[in-house]
Amino acid sequence: MSTSRKDIPETAPEAYRQAIARVIIDEATLQARISEMGEAIARDYEGKNPVFVGVLKGVLFFLADLLQATSIPLAVDFMSISSYSPSSREQGYVRITKDLDICIEGRHVVFVEDIIDTGLTLGYLLKLLRTRNPASLEVAVLFDKPSRRLIDIHPRYLGFHLPDLFVVGYGLDYREQFRNLPFVGVLRPDFLKLS
Amino acid sequence: MPHIEETDFQHPAEKEFAKLLDFYGIQWEYEPRTFPLDYNEDGSVKSAFSPDFYLPEQDLYVELTTQSPKLNNLKNRKIRQLQERYPGINVKLLNRRDIRSLSIKYDFPDPTDVNFQEGHPRDRT
Numbered sequence: 132m133s134t135s136r137k138d139i140p141e142t143a144p145e146a147y148r149q150a151i152a153r154v155i156i157d158e159a160t161l162q163a164r165i166s167e168m169g170e171a172i173a174r175d176y177e178g179k180n181p182v183f184v185g186v187l188k189g190v191l192f193f194l195a196d197l198l199q200a201t202s203i204p205l206a207v208d209f210m211s212i213s214s215y216s217p218s219s220r221e222q223g224y225v226r227i228t229k230d231l232d233i234c235i236e237g238r239h240v241v242f243v244e245d246i247i248d249t250g251l252t253l254g255y256l257l258k259l260l261r262t263r264n265p266a267s268l269e270v271a272v273l274f275d276k277p278s279r280r281l282i283d284i285h286p287r288y289l290g291f292h293l294p295d296l297f298v299v300g301y302g303l304d305y306r307e308q309f310r311n312l313p314f315v316g317v318l319r320p321d322f323l324k325l326s
Numbered sequence: 327m328p329h330i331e332e333t334d335f336q337h338p339a340e341k342e343f344a345k346l347l348d349f350y351g352i353q354w355e356y357e358p359r360t361f362p363l364d365y366n367e368d369g370s371v372k373s374a375f376s377p378d379f380y381l382p383e384q385d386l387y388v389e390l391t392t393q394s395p396k397l398n399n400l401k402n403r404k405i406r407q408l409q410e411r412y413p414g415i416n417v418k419l420l421n422r423r424d425i426r427s428l429s430i431k432y433d434f435p436d437p438t439d440v441n442f443q444e445g446h447p448r449d450r451t
Contacts, residue, residue, distance in 0.1 A: 215349050215432040225349055248431065251350040258351075279424050281352070283384060295423075297430065305430075323430065 143312055151316035156291060158313040161301060162196065164290045168271060169200025172241060172288060180204050181239040184231065186256060187211040189245040189302040189310065193273045197243060208233045225255055240265040245302040246274040250282030297323060339390050339425050339437035340378055346432060355380040363407045375404040377417055387417040392425060392437065
């Protein structure tokens with residue numbers, strides 16, 4: 132795991148390079164851990180044909196790599212919910228903007244998430260999915276920031292604990308930017324203040 | 327669940343937090359309980375603490391503070407006292423940094439930027 136600004140890959144867009152203070156999880160470390168997670172899930176779900184469920188958009192990168200690392204037959208589906216944006220919060224409550232296409236009743240479900248912070252989003256979705264009577268429901272999350280946790284969630288598969296810093300990359304965004312970086316970096320504090 | 331507009335929040339950060347909880351369907355109560363922390367010799371309450379929120383489904387009390395870290399000592403001490411006196415009570419402190427992070431993550435105005443940083447009016451000493 133690298134910790135220096137000079138480790139920011141030159142392939143990253145210059146505007147992003149300027150905004151990032153340092154890399155905290157490099158690409159190789161990310162991919163190695165995801166491979167381990169995929170192997171563990173494959174062992175646990177052999178013969179169960181699980182359904183992997185991801186919530187757009189941040190999970191896209193992690194889910195794609197995790198699926199390739201999980202060498203068993205499986206299905207995949209997506210959900211999308213309204214985020215707590217200025218427009219959607221006027222309505223006062225979260226809405227499902229894209230529901231699952233696959234019926235999960237009686238199926239083994241692996242809910243894949245990029246990051247757990249407060250747990251508000253994940254808690255809401257897990258509660259919803261439990262009402263659909265899956266045979267089992269477990270969580271695979273790449274990043275955990277437990278310091279602000281409000282909802283008690285214990286992922287069965289966990290990639291990394293993250294420090295209490297504003298991080299971006301590998302699906303994590305700041306105002307919809309930085310998701311496409313192949314590593315995780317810390318945003319410069321002055322960038323957060325200026326933008 | 328109480329209605330936001332009917333609740334007399336003591337700080338804008340608390341109202342923003344309540345809106346966030348409502349959005350995700352999390353039940354909350356506002357300052358539902360006061361915990362005596364210390365008593366005078368005559369048995370009257372000398373010091374007490376009322377966490378801002380209680381989340382019944384999580385069995386969790388949440389206290390928000392917008393004070394600078396240097397001014398957090400009193401609140402931190404009260405939370406420590408509460409945990410010592412009531413070991414079965416779960417309480418979480420969201421400090422100014424946490425609230426700022428939430429405002430960035432959920433894109434709402436930073437309630438710690440307004441002129442409410444002098445202290446929490448409901449702090450009891």
